[in-house]
Amino acid sequence: MKKYITKRLLEIIPVLFIITFVVFVLMYHAGDPVAMMLPDEASQEDRENMREALGLNDPFIVQYGNFLKDISTGNFGESIRYNTQALPLVIERLPASFELAGVAMLVAILISIPLGIWSANKRNTVTDLFITGGSVLGKAMPNFWLGIMLILILAVNVQIFPVSGRGTLVHLVLPAITLGTSIAAEMTRLVRSSMLDTLGQDYIRTASSKGVPYFKVVVSHAFRNTLIPVITITTLQLSIVVSGSIITESVFQWPGLGLLLVQAVNARDMAVVQAAVFIIAILVIVVNLITDLIYVLIDPRIKYS
Amino acid sequence: MSEAAANLEQKEKKSSSSISNLSIFVKLLLKSKTGMLGLIILLIATFVAIFADLLAPYDPVEPHLSYILTPPAWQEGGTSQFILGTDNLGRDVLSRLIFGTRVSLIVGVLSVVVAGAIGLFFGVISGYFGRWVDQVMMRIVDAFLSIPSILFIMVILTVFSPSLWMLIIVIGLTTWVNYARIIRGEVLSLKEREFVKASQTIGTSHWIIIWRNLIPNVMSTFIVISTLSVATTIILEASLSFLGLGIQPPDISWGGMLNDGRDYLATHWWMGTFPGIAITVTVLGIIFLGDWLRDVLDPRL
Amino acid sequence: MSKIVEETAKEAFGKVTDEPILEVKNLKTYFPISSGKWFNKETKYLKAVDEVSFYVNQGETLGIVGESGCGKSTTGNSIIRLVEPTAGEVWFKGENIATMKSREFKPFKKNIQMIFQDPFSSLNPRMHVFDIIAEPLRTNKMYQGKDLEQRVYELMDTVGLDPDLANRFPHQFSGGQRQRIGIARAIAVKPELIICDEPVSALDVSIQAQILNLLNRLQRDLGLTYIFIAHGIPAVKYVSDRIAVMYMGEIVEMADKDALFKATLHPYTRKLISAVPSTDPKKRTIGEEQAIADELNQGESDVVGCKFADRCPLARAHCREVRPDLRQLRSGHFVKCHYPLEQEALEENV
């Protein structure tokens, strides 16, 4: 196990390496940072000096090397928008994003698992059609559209929830629903098909042949088996969570990483973009690793060696 | 009988058997109500996209300044001239919706083609050759997987400004990993299958094995993912529009329309609601069709 | 130790073989099970095939039996290099094909063909039957155009398939018919040796007989040589001239089939034979005392002595300490046992 974790951790290195490379190549082409940094009045000479000072005239490889050296010390450069180090700006936003994504995820899980199981068991009935249809609908609705609609209906017309911002628990409700819907929609479908798969397995028949009541068959025999593929795919759905967050945070002015990123992109604040991409990538990798480890708890067949 | 004639005959035989396959297909399709619905929706959308010029009552970019924000025909203040009303520049919403179908479908389909081609290549090669090839390729996939595609697209589009083709390529370049991962998994199990081993014992070259044994057998999975990806891409384009990075005018996409209309949702609902419905219905149709394909193309067939 | 084995084997083969088409010497195929790349240098191996030596004569059928996981398939796969053998020699018509570069090996490929166990997974579901059978011919550029077509139809006819069905897909056939397609593909390139890896295990009883008879007929008509791998002992007995018994990656006994059944030497062989239920309800062989389980430890363990010692009712201390060699006790009858049965009987009698 320990060995497995170490192996996985070591595998992260080349992955990160590739990410830095991709990011660097993009930034390398992302226009002239000097243009953004110097005032319009600056002369050509000033620009040249600045370029030289920043090492922008070095060959690609040298620049990439310097870039690697910098980021290995956590130095992603200065935000041109905020004039401060980019990394702390990004890290500062994590709690807000975690809060939103976490709650949305939790709500999505709490909703989608029972729904998925239910609809799988009621396969080809009206209930199933309803749930499946609902989850497809949830997937088919663009995130921002849902968010704006929720604001219009639940915050402006019926003033139950605040329109935007972060603060109390009620502030969390609408953004969490918005983000949670897309996740839940996807997960319901997943749980359903995974459940159907499980229900067709021989050991379910065995359980029934023992006289186990159907409900118990589902809960104690099928459920855990259903979870395994669901977890695999859910971690791959992480990108849904991240992209969902970007949109949702923008709609609700949720001061998280997504919002920062959108604004950084708009302002061409490349240092922040870089840092954010990097942190998100690391988070994704870590979450993947953690879920892999969770497997071990759920599935005794998996032995990492 | 000459060789050509023999070939011809052989081809005929083949096509007759594939026709019988097709008829099974159609039979199964008729049985699945949602699959039918999906197909019908998609056919309509495709039809509309192809014949947009003939179907649209107006030039979609032509403003009718005296008809700005006219509500749909059935609503008070609406006129039968503009059945679904006009937008804030007095452009006919229906015509825009019709032309939007074209761009949305093109973006959806073509970026899936790009992604699919890369992903298929990557997945098959990495799964089949294994060892270090697989190691290297999978690390690249991991790297791409750990940067959510929308993020990637945002970053790329800050470097290259979004045009229709740029968007297609960029979406393709960032979403191929899903294909690669799933197809690799499929290939890993396929290459252990005995028919692949059989080809190997015959001395068939790797490339022919890939071409004749692996690719045809991952096709059904491939088609299913592709179908579903078209749906995701249409939504992705809408989300990018929301961030100002989607299809740019004068090109019309549903996402762009929805985004234009989002500020009018409370006051002039028709601007944003119709493209919203178009997206939802089309995506719904594609998902239904994809789900049906998944059931039908199951290799256990 | 391996040297001794090699010598004894060589010696033995040298005497018996009139004309072996294939000689396998000390074949080893190991699968790494824990690669200790970064931390521990030791890599553990699963010894799927461990010092296996045998030969096959032209035109005969060598049966290989043994329990699941004993390395039968791996042996077959190693010969045609579907898996690369770890060590050892495979002499086919005077050439060592085990150590050739894969380019050199290519021309030999068509001389050795394989028939697989699972008629469902051994045919590409997306290819027409015609193309499946034609594939080896095309690959080896043996026929073209009309000739190719002719040849495929001919082959279908040979294995008892209606050539009109050439444009169907495998899933439109029953298991028995699919196995015939697989056989047609294997004989298409006119191989000399065919390795049949459990060709009838997945088939229905009534169909099994059809296929076994077909294989026999083809051998007679085409002068084929078979290595027939199976765990169904009656079927192996039915088709084989000689039989090799494998246990945990090793051949423990090899003899003419009658000798093997009538004058069994290895305790494992005896156990294997007695475990087969008889088809005569009046002569039931399995008793309630058999119900006791003895666990077979799979594979990787590094037993010093005889691998069967743990399960062997006759094992002595010596068995656990020294690994026996494969030796020839009677003409053409090899056994890997310190205290073979007949001998023991002899000793006891004395």
Added chain:
Amino acid sequence: GNGEEEVEAESQGEEESGEVEKDDKNLVIAQASDLVTMDPQDSLSTTGDRFFRNLNNRLFKRNPDMEIVPDLVESSENIDEETWRFKLIEGVKFHNGEDLTAEDVKFSLERVMTDDSLKEYPYFTQLKEVNVIDDYELEVVTDGPMPTIQHVLAKSGSGILPKDYVEEVGMEGFMEQPIGSGPYKFVEWKIDDKVVMERNEDYFGDEPTWDTVTIRAINEGSTRVGELLTGGVDLITDVAPNEWDRVENNEGTSLVSGESTRVMLLMNRMTEGTITADPKVREAIDLAIDQQAIVDSVLQGSGVPVRSRVPEGVHGSDPDLYDAYVHDPERAKELLEEAGYGDGFELTLTSPKGRYPMDGQVAELIAVMLGEVGIDVNLELLESGTFIEKYSNKDNEELIMIGLADGLLDASYSLVHYSIDRAAGQTDYNNEEIDQLFKEASRNLDKEERVEQFKQIQQTVAEERPHTFLYQSKVNYGVSDAIDFQPRLDENIIFDDVSVK
């Protein structure tokens, strides 16, 4: 029954928002984007100024009518063309209790005069030195006649920083806990969320109105309006035309419209070899565009057609060119014919999308209008960041649409665009006469003559058309009926000018 319930629900909503406002006297403002810095001298944005103007004091300030009036200055004296002497009000205290003295003024002005990394630095290049005479008296020396010195000293860059405090905690420390001498004290800043300020009990001027003021940042227009409608905020900026009805029709909120100095225009590239280098083409473009129609349709009246970059209210504007436009598509076609483009031609119009209200749609409309006279427009709509990159790199092709505001409220700020240096590479407008005239006006202390000079520049520009002017855009605020708010031309919000009704 139903009606009653509705009333109840509504009054509940009001109670909630009422609680926040009336009892505690808290003001909540939502603007379209957040501040990016706490350094008043490193900010050029209106969004930032709305904070700094209430946190800091400057030597001068603008009253609601945009007249420059003393802020910290008790009296001022023009010693010669280049020397100004100011006497400060005594007893002004920073939020940390320390006195504001001439040393602080010197420190602040010298910082912005010398540190070229600061965004406000370019405005202060004409200041040469600051000499402290005594604790409350000082002298500012300029590098020549500087007619705009008071404008500059009323800018955010002249916000007076506490010298001792800054020296003690450093600029980083200051940014974490900025202090000034203004009516409101800094409490906290949550980036991209809100800035909270509270009343400065020791303010030297009139007693501050509000206990606390929160400036929230809400990028999404509809979300911002939503917050106003539900009483979450009292005042929002930048209400898009499409939201007006919502704000107006809602009980308890109304729309307040104000002028701004921002003029939307098309920059025409006049570089040799460009189609738009031909004056006839430029004239045709201007004639083809119906500015009034744009204002009426897309903007729903939220703008005034202009023919100059200097709108009414900015010092030096020409009333003849305000609320004026030319539109004659027939003549435009003729002109194109004359210019040899009878068969039409293609040109590129670059425009931002989402940077200014309705910008994308305006550009689309212009493209259609130009199309009607035979100009085939290749419309390039860019997301804000990409757009500004293109603009600053001077990569504009034939036409680029942009909105330019006047940070000094003085025509010299706007008209610099027609000087040869400034125009180089962008419009490439090259008129020595205008260049000369502008230089003279910039150093002219005679107010009236200076205005005339400016007018002359504007007249010429309107004819020669390096820019095709569209309209002056208005700024629309959504205001809760519970408060009184008057918009200002500089788009600033002075908290104490906002009052409870």
Added chain:
Amino acid sequence: MIHMNLLEVKNLHTHFHTDRGLVPALNGVSFSIKKGEVLGIVGESGCGKSVTSLSILQLLGNKGKIEKGSIQFKGQELTTFTKKQMRKVRGDEISMIFQEPLTSLNPLIRVGKQIAETILLHRENYSKNQAKEHAIKMMKMVGIPQAEEKYSQYPHQLSGGMRQRIMIAIALACNPDLLIADEPTTALDVTIQEQILGLMKKIAHETGTSIIFITHDLGVVAEMVDRVIVMYSGQVVEENDVVSFFEAPKHPYSQGLINSTPAIDQGQKLEAIRGNVPAPANKPNGCPFHPRCPMASDICKTTVPKNTYFGKQEMVNCWLYDKEAKTS
């Protein structure tokens, strides 16, 4: 009331309603089993052996349905049982062992628990600990060494033979009256099969449980059962005592089966049955076996033969015997 037969199946018709059409899996299956008897059901893949057993336990899933027929168990009509009543029967009075020991056990639940679960379900008075003890006792009974240790292992940690033993332990946990073993040894090696068969013999001997033994291996039949029924294409074509079945099989299909089975002590050439097993969806008219039957006559092609009885326990479904039966 005393019933001779523990289970009596009469004219059972079970159909599956699938997406691809109706599959008539069983078309009038009748047989019975006495207390303590071991009944073998043989037949080729797809002939309906498993469906028969699943029909008895009513575990056909939502697509399968018993269309016609009766299943009497201890005098009670199982087809009219409610789900709850059926649950009581399953695992307690009738239990089942499936073919695939790997997939028939839940991979995520410790094997011991899977045994104990049955006990807890049907023995309300058992505490958890008692159930565990009982489970361990069962494990010992089916010959699992170190049962206490193995109790808390997962299925994948056990070998195929061990897993099948666990299945048997589950099936026997509540001391059922009837045990249905659906190809319990097909997936196992001969030596392991030998053990499992020995074990089942021991069980039959010690507990007196009736066993329905489903297999396609005639060797296993000869080894294990008292009476044989032969199924072909959803029907019972022959019912016979095991000895006379092997010595004088009546139905041409039975004869074919025996002749095509290689035996270890047999020298002559195998005689294969020609043709293939028909898919239930496109069954031929008349006797389903006629296309493959060497003795088929015209009537076989058109009319389904009737059952011909020879005494109480011998039956054949073939035109060849129709006349004979009449005359004798």
